[in-house]
Amino acid sequence: MSEFKLSCEAAREVEEICEKFHNDPGELISILHETQSKLGYLPEPVQRIIAGKLGIAPQKVYGVVTFYSFFTMTPKGRIPISVCLGTACYVRGADKLLEEFKRVLNIDVGETTPDGKFSLDCLRCVGACGLAPVATVGDKVYGRLNPSDIKKIVAEYAD
Amino acid sequence: MKIRSADALESIRREALKALSVREEANSSVLESASGLDKGTPHMEILCCGGTGCKASESSKIVDNFNQALAAHGIADKVKVIVPGCFGFCEKGPIVKIVPDNTFYTSVRPEDVEEIVVSHIIGGERVERLLYTDPGSGKRISDSKHMNFYRKQMRIALRNCGFIDPENILDYIARDGYKALADSLQRDSLEVLADIKASGLRGRGGAGFPTGVKWEIARKFNAPHKYVVCNADEGDPGAFMDRSIMEGDPNSVIEAMMICGYCINANHGLIYIRAEYPLAVHRLQVAIAQAREYGLLGENILGTGFSFDIEIRYGAGAFVCGEETALIHSMEGKRGEPTLKPPFPAEAGYFGNPTNVNNVETLANVPVILTKGPAWFSSIGTEKSKGTKVFALAGKINNVGLIEVPMGTTLREIIYDVGGGVKNGKKFKAVQTGGPSGGCLTEKHLDIPIDYESLAAAGSMMGSGGMIVMDEDDCMVSVAKFFLEFTVGESCGKCTPCRIGNKRMLEILERITDGRGTMEDIDKLENLAKVIKDTALCGLGQTSPNPVLSTLANFREEYEEHVKDHVCRAHKCKALLTYAIDPVLCKGCSACARGCPAEAITGEVRKPFSINPDKCIRCGMCISRCKFGAIKVY
Ligand SMILES: Cc1cc2nc3c(=O)[nH]c(=O)nc-3n(C[C@H](O)[C@H](O)[C@H](O)COP(=O)(O)O)c2cc1C
Ligand code: SF4
Ligand code: SF4
Ligand code: FES
Numbered sequence: 001m002s003e004f005k006l007s008c009e010a011a012r013e014v015e016e017i018c019e020k021f022h023n024d025p026g027e028l029i030s031i032l033h034e035t036q037s038k039l040g041y042l043p044e045p046v047q048r049i050i051a052g053k054l055g056i057a058p059q060k061v062y063g064v065v066t067f068y069s070f071f072t073m074t075p076k077g078r079i080p081i082s083v084c085l086g087t088a089c090y091v092r093g094a095d096k097l098l099e100e101f102k103r104v105l106n107i108d109v110g111e112t113t114p115d116g117k118f119s120l121d122c123l124r125c126v127g128a129c130g131l132a133p134v135a136t137v138g139d140k141v142y143g144r145l146n147p148s149d150i151k152k153i154v155a156e157y158a159d
Numbered sequence: 160m161k162i163r164s165a166d167a168l169e170s171i172r173r174e175a176l177k178a179l180s181v182r183e184e185a186n187s188s189v190l191e192s193a194s195g196l197d198k199g200t201p202h203m204e205i206l207c208c209g210g211t212g213c214k215a216s217e218s219s220k221i222v223d224n225f226n227q228a229l230a231a232h233g234i235a236d237k238v239k240v241i242v243p244g245c246f247g248f249c250e251k252g253p254i255v256k257i258v259p260d261n262t263f264y265t266s267v268r269p270e271d272v273e274e275i276v277v278s279h280i281i282g283g284e285r286v287e288r289l290l291y292t293d294p295g296s297g298k299r300i301s302d303s304k305h306m307n308f309y310r311k312q313m314r315i316a317l318r319n320c321g322f323i324d325p326e327n328i329l330d331y332i333a334r335d336g337y338k339a340l341a342d343s344l345q346r347d348s349l350e351v352l353a354d355i356k357a358s359g360l361r362g363r364g365g366a367g368f369p370t371g372v373k374w375e376i377a378r379k380f381n382a383p384h385k386y387v388v389c390n391a392d393e394g395d396p397g398a399f400m401d402r403s404i405m406e407g408d409p410n411s412v413i414e415a416m417m418i419c420g421y422c423i424n425a426n427h428g429l430i431y432i433r434a435e436y437p438l439a440v441h442r443l444q445v446a447i448a449q450a451r452e453y454g455l456l457g458e459n460i461l462g463t464g465f466s467f468d469i470e471i472r473y474g475a476g477a478f479v480c481g482e483e484t485a486l487i488h489s490m491e492g493k494r495g496e497p498t499l500k501p502p503f504p505a506e507a508g509y510f511g512n513p514t515n516v517n518n519v520e521t522l523a524n525v526p527v528i529l530t531k532g533p534a535w536f537s538s539i540g541t542e543k544s545k546g547t548k549v550f551a552l553a554g555k556i557n558n559v560g561l562i563e564v565p566m567g568t569t570l571r572e573i574i575y576d577v578g579g580g581v582k583n584g585k586k587f588k589a590v591q592t593g594g595p596s597g598g599c600l601t602e603k604h605l606d607i608p609i610d611y612e613s614l615a616a617a618g619s620m621m622g623s624g625g626m627i628v629m630d631e632d633d634c635m636v637s638v639a640k641f642f643l644e645f646t647v648g649e650s651c652g653k654c655t656p657c658r659i660g661n662k663r664m665l666e667i668l669e670r671i672t673d674g675r676g677t678m679e680d681i682d683k684l685e686n687l688a689k690v691i692k693d694t695a696l697c698g699l700g701q702t703s704p705n706p707v708l709s710t711l712a713n714f715r716e717e718y719e720e721h722v723k724d725h726v727c728r729a730h731k732c733k734a735l736l737t738y739a740i741d742p743v744l745c746k747g748c749s750a751c752a753r754g755c756p757a758e759a760i761t762g763e764v765r766k767p768f769s770i771n772p773d774k775c776i777r778c779g780m781c782i783s784r785c786k787f788g789a790i791k792v793y
């Protein structure tokens with residue numbers, strides 16, 4: 001985490017987001033949402049900037065970031081992959097999909113491939129339960145998946 | 160353009176109804192033959208489902224293709240493309256419906272668009288192959304009204320979903336939208352509240368608390384700032400009722416929040432919604448902006464002096480934030496940890512101000528109760544549970560989708576009539592209602608009329624409406640473990656029974672599914688579950704043992720088989736499986752051996768191969784490689 005260098009530009013951006021929300025600690029979650037959607041993740045230096053702007057302890061920001069699963073302190077891959085582990089997908093074999101993604105990408109849940117291309121996560125219900133089991137790759141939703149489809153899907157994203 | 164009075168709203172409604180009349184008439188009639196421009200139909204409409212499920216299978220591309228095709232054929236002025244919310248029949252999405260003949264096309268591909276336009280829209284001939292085929296009779300059905308899936312449904316909360324354009328407030332107004340608000344503002348707020356109370360509406364967020372009583376309590380607390388909160392956190396994984404309502408009919412939620420505000424003297428509205436629901440967020444934003452533009456939100460609404468406005472707050476993926484005290488803390492920018500009640504939010508909620516929290520579906524019922532009257536609403540349902548309930552029907556069922564049935568419908572009717580039975584002709588095993596807080600019900604519960612009380616008595620709960628069907632291939636111990644993994648991950652950690660107790664329960668379940676469990680473990684599990692239920696601080700911990708308790712009550716023998724016989728009858732628990740090759744069926748092709756990642760299979764070509772159980776990692780690869788079905792699992 002400490003090797004993360006915050007560019008002046010990024011720091012300025014974070015400050016502007018805080019100001020947009022009037023540096024109001026009550027808006028912390030909205031600020032974190034917007035910051036994460038700009039920077040992709042919420043590393044410690046960013047949390048410190050936000051804490052400074054809102055006049056609250058950095059531990060408090062950290063406490064909130066780690067409480068909510070939507071917030072992440074590690075960068076995602078350029079193409080984030082998420083396997084739905086909602087109940088509908090689970091009973092239709094989502095666990096096997098996840099195993100196959102792990103095998104094909106050779107990473108575990110929460111990790112990113114060494115080239116920074118793919119990251120693998122789980123999520124709970126995409127709202128496409130009719131298509132269960134479901135996985136999302138980037139913005140695209142893939143439904144009615146079989147473990148045997150996974151290799152092909154990953155190959156679609158070859159450079 | 161601001162609407163400044165109830166009369167002005169009424170004249171806008173009449174005008175808007177003209178645009179909706181084709182759809183309205185089609186809705187109430189049955190046209191056997193197809194319409195078409197060449198047959199003299201002056202105007203037609205194409206409704207392309209814009210729900211999340213259908214969008215996932217390229218419904219946006221279908222919309223684009225329709226618009227292009229209509230332009231190319233020079234008929235764009237006669238045919239309108241509308242993108243409503245979920246039709247409910249997500250199983251066979253993307254859904255495209257043609258008006259006025261009500262043709263219901265299923266599983267439409269972007270490539271099908273040109274054919275629909277040429278043959279149906281222009282030529283007046285239905286594209287038969289895209290119609291739904293009734294699995295019972297084998298007949299194609301063109302009007303969804305004749306489908307079993309819709310026949311037993313009664314759509315009140317979903318009245319506008321799949322019908323109106325959710326991004327056009329005029330469509331909502333045309334269907335008596337904001338009429339309940341306009342009428343209410345001309346009445347004494349106590350009278351309006353009395354109507355809600357008399358209707359018998361109860362909270363759809365899980366607990367089933369009477370909504371009118373809740374409002375009455377909230378009304379009693381006087382303060383300069385009071386809040387109406389819409390709980391749109393929908394944490395049950397595998398449920399999408401609230402999401403679909405917000406995507407398909409966002410204005411109904413907004414209108415209801417205002418009516419609530421009027422009844423309890425609150426002027427601020429907050430919608431707490433999951434950031435993972437981008438489409439619902441977008442539709443709400445559009446609806447709020449349009450309502451403001453028409454003066455239906457803001458100062459001096461409809462010239463009555465009543466003011467109300469709504470802001471959206473985002474959740475960030477924590478199940479416990481669906482609990483109302485946790486939700487309020489989250490909206491204040493804090494960790495979403497629950498606090499002990501009392502004080503209830505009605506007394507001290509958002510930043511200490513009186514706050515009334517209602518679920519999305521609860522709210523969606525409110526306007527229509529007021530326009531049709533409380534007596535109408537309370538005539539539907541059972542003695543203690545009035546109206547309807549929306550369920551997200553999913554799992555091993557033929558018709559996965561969003562359904563709404565009157566309270567008192569039986570599980571059998573839902574699963575076999577509406578749901579079309581269990582998938583692939585498998586045997587029904589259980590149905591889970593209430594998500595991670597609920598329980599599994601079995602064959603013997605299929606005929607109870609469901610309502611809040613009957614589900615609780617059967618050891619489950621209504622919950623928010625997730626309904627997952629399981630078949631003979633599902634291991635009930637694994638299902639219990641699945642839900643417990645969820646609650647362990649979601650426990651906020653504030654109280655010990657939930658934080659530690661659930662973890663211990665999960666460890667026991669892991670032992671059992673790994674084949675290391677003892678009979679004592681089963682008793683321990685049961686005791687622990689009861690202690691957690693009694694001592695946890697919030698609803699999450701108090702209900703987290705339910706899946707374990709209900710599977711123990713209904714499937715105890717499966718737990719015992721895992722422990723005593725090391726058998727998982729559903730073949731789900733890997734550690735309990737033995738892979739073996741049937742020497743009679745094996746042709747000695749070596750395909751399995753070449754695919755085995757553990758080099759557990761040996762043999763000579765053209766002679767039966769065999770598996771070394773000590774090396775086998777039970778990955779199942781050999782089964783998919785063997786063309787002769789020679790690999791057996793025990
Ligand atoms: C752990 C937990 C999770 C909950 N999740 C939700 C939810 O996702 N949506 C919801 O409307 N209510 C949820 N509730 C219930 C709320 O606390 C609250 O009772 C409800 O929003 C009240 O609205 P209603 O009276 O209209 O049902 C949850 C409760 C608990 C204990
Ligand atoms: S029961 Fe669980 S979720 Fe609720 S307060 Fe206790 S630890 Fe937190
Ligand atoms: S289940 Fe997997 S490890 Fe076991 S024999 Fe078959 S292929 Fe090999
Ligand atoms: S459970 Fe996976 S999409 Fe709903």
Ligand code: FES
Pocket residue numbers: 208209210211212213214244245246247248249250252253254
């Ligand atoms: S999302 Fe299209 S029918 Fe449900």
